[in-house]
Amino acid sequence: MPELPEVETTRRGLEPVMTGRKITSIRVAERRLRWPLPADFEAALVGRRVTGVGRRAKYLLVGTDAGTLLVHLGMSGSLRVLAAGTAREAHDHVDIELDSGRAVRFNDPRRFGSMHFIRGAPEHHRLLRSLAPEPFGADFNADYLWSRTRGRRVAIKLLIMNAAIVVGVGNIYASEALFRARISPRRAAGRLSRAEVARLVGAIRRVLAAAIKVGGTTLRDYVRTDGSPGYFRQKLFVYERTGAACRVCRTPIRHAVQGQRSTYWCPSCQR
């Protein structure tokens, strides 16, 4: 699902709805998420006041006066804002009801998503402490990516999807960023030139920013907090376009599997 642009779009939808509100009740229909919800999950959250909604990598961090609710959307998760009491549908697993009369509802058909309540500093949580720099952060730059690619034989596409190198780049935006940087996804990371590395840093930033602007990419399950889709799908150059004409040079887009994930690229534009 959701890569950084979809998670950031969700964050922006939740922030004005949740900040300053008190959590009046938590209704759980399914505890078996990627990690089962603990027995004290509801009690830990009820009565807490939300201080803000942040994001780290593809995680949402709902800050409260007593700890942080950590949410991951997995492959198929979404969070929607509804009136409290709206009838539940398939795969609606958790409702967070607020004192405004609204509810934030977690839906996730595949249940690869997760929720945790963290009492201490979230950055020390095991799921967050080893994460690489944010793509929009000053510490993600050409010097950094240059040093992290040297000596690496993995394909560059797999490297930029590695959350120990840079966070937020998933299967769609990895292919799209490499197209925009004119680099073949199959190149060994360590063989990229300095100029190519610099191009790639810029391309990752630009494609993620452009996707955030239009609410992310909806392929199947993802929706924004108001239920509307993201519109970046119309701007994809290569993802899921196997055999179609490259939008730049008309060469048929190619497909291959890397690390058990589909990769798409233009064999003419990308070298």
Next chain:
DNA sequence: ATGGGCACCTGGCTGC
């Protein structure tokens, strides 16, 4: 350390 592969889960689509 690095690289490769599997597992978790449900639904939608294809082809026989």
Next chain:
DNA sequence: TGCAGCCAGGTGCCCA
């Protein structure tokens, strides 16, 4: 119509 097989925005963990 039924069903097997394959594919899908992620990532933690295990093995060599």
